[in-house]
Ligand SMILES: Cc1ncc(C[n+]2csc(CCOP(=O)(O)OP(=O)(O)O)c2C)c(N)n1
């Protein structure tokens with residue numbers, strides 16, 4: 117590797133922590149809105165996965181590509197998504213980036229390198245690989261693309277095909293696996309039979325990085341290494357972080373299938389609390405200061421939610437109902 | 453009271469209990485009982501025969517096909533119909549061609565939780581019966597009642613060909629019946645869901661209930677609308693539709709699918725060519741709009757046909 121990899125500093129850590137905190141507060145608000153019946157459709161939270169997610173989003177640069185997945189609220193915010201647009205998308209505001217056409221986690225702004233996931237898991241991997249291929253064809257250098265996936269998503273054909281294809285072309289792709297022990301209710305024992313998902317890296321011929329998903333410091337450093345390796349021409353990098361989803365699959369799910377042993381094991385810790393403890397243990401900030409950040413974030417999130425609730429819904433009679441960009445090709449034949 | 457969803461669960465329970473060749477395979481269907489609970493308690497009741505699959509639709513269908521060749525009768529659950537496209541290759545190129553190529557039939561049932569619900573959005577709302585019907589070699593059924601959900605699933609398991617079982621999520625909870633029938637119309641036969649003489653509405657799935665509500669609304673204007681529930685879209689019961697159109701002279705076809713090349717297009721093509729002389733007016737159809745299914749409840753409600761848009765279309769048809 118040409119350049120040396122800088123170590124994670126106090127200021128890097130605090131910046132990442134503040135995004136994690138915003139993500140947590142925002143998701144708690146979303147859960148409350150869901151319980152109040154104000155969000156139609158699903159709410160899928162990333163509680164317990166913020167350290168990993170933020171470490172991806174915050175260490176990409178402007179011009180890079182990021183295709184987050186279900187539990188990447190923190191990474192999204194770090195990459196430039198906002199509390200405002202998140203709430204607009206969940207609440208279906210006409211003013212949101214998705215204009216009510218799509219919701220919740222299926223949002224993005226592709227022109228800004230922030231891709232909008234489809235539900236079909238695995239699908240974003242080959243797409244980000246293709247985006248990187250195009251950047252290469254345009255002569256752009258030093259660009260990377262990152263996408264996230266769960267343990268379950270590693271079982272898809274798209275994961276296999278996408279990672280293999282990216283490896284063949286040595287594309288600067290970082291695939292981040294949040295190994296949160298479950299795919300909906302399915303435990304890892306019914307998902308894969310290798311001893312560690314990281315073993316797959318060797319099979320594809322890509323770089324391998326393991327992170328402790330509960331440790332912000334470890335996640336930041338591991339992602340920094342992986343992103344650096346991809347940027348410096350090392351080809352695709354597979355990052356596997358072990359952690360635990362600390363909520364149900366979605367807010368409709370009571371998580372009754374959670375094995376209590378996992379909750380008590382190393383993966384069961386809350387990365388946000390551990391990061392907070394690190395900040396106070398190091399003497400960087402006092403617990404009171406951290407609590408004040410939280411209050412500040414809560415009032416910002418609440419105020420934004422109140423504002424979004426007053427925004428207009430999309431008006432079906434004004435929608436152009438167009439799935440094609442070219443107006444001449446739009447036909448409404450036989451549509452109601 | 454038995455819900456549409458519970459009828460599907462009970463049919464699978466009965467199939468497992470009465471036919472040792474049957475096993476269930478799909479994501480989260482084991483002890484969790486499935487995303488919608490269509491297999492609740494079945495893994496405990498039938499140990500080793502209700503298996504959690506990895507997140508691999510292509511492998512799920514592919515494994516079912518291999519098992520079927522070896523004499524099993526697998527029922528596979530797609531978590532949502534929309535995700536079946538990740539297993540499309542196995543369904544349309546392997547299962548659907550097997551009998552034609554080898555004379556060995558492929559008795560699998562692929563359950564597709566289909567159709568729109570409020571807030572479902574583009575990837576949890578699709579109605580895919582038309583695309584599956586397009587490929588030769590598949591039976592495609594769309595039960596619209598609790599009774600049909602039960603009897604057609606049991607019948608599907610006994611059919612030697614691959615059956616795409618499009619169960620409608622919108623009907624899961626609110627459609628209820630007192631009891632389940634022992635006998636039923638066979639797959640391939642449509643049903644007159646409501647008799648009438650002024651016009652025929654042909655429909656299937658959740659749109660049956662919107663169409664029945666529209667027919668009721670038109671009764672207040674003095675019109676008697678006949679409503680035909682297709683039950684299966686492949687085979688498509690052209691005879692029952694022709695007989696109805698012979699009585700009414702007018703045809704409106706309604707479907708929640710996208711318009712291009714869908715069930716409504718097929719029905720209209722058949723009736724226009726085989727029953728042209730029976731028609732007193734040009735046949736009509738309404739479908740969902742030709743865009744992905746929107747997330748916002750207001751957009752969603754405007755995207756698919758509803759009782760009021762169906763009634764409005766029927767009024768236009770009646771006044772021609
Ligand atoms: C191809 C495909 N099949 C099924 C689903 C339905 N589904 C949504 S999330 C999920 C579980 C995902 O588990 P994992 O990949 O581990 O991510 P996690 O939810 O744990 O973050 C499933 C089965 C889907 N989205 N895509």
Ligand SMILES: [Mg+2]
Nearest residue numbers: 266267298299
């Ligand atoms: Mg998982």
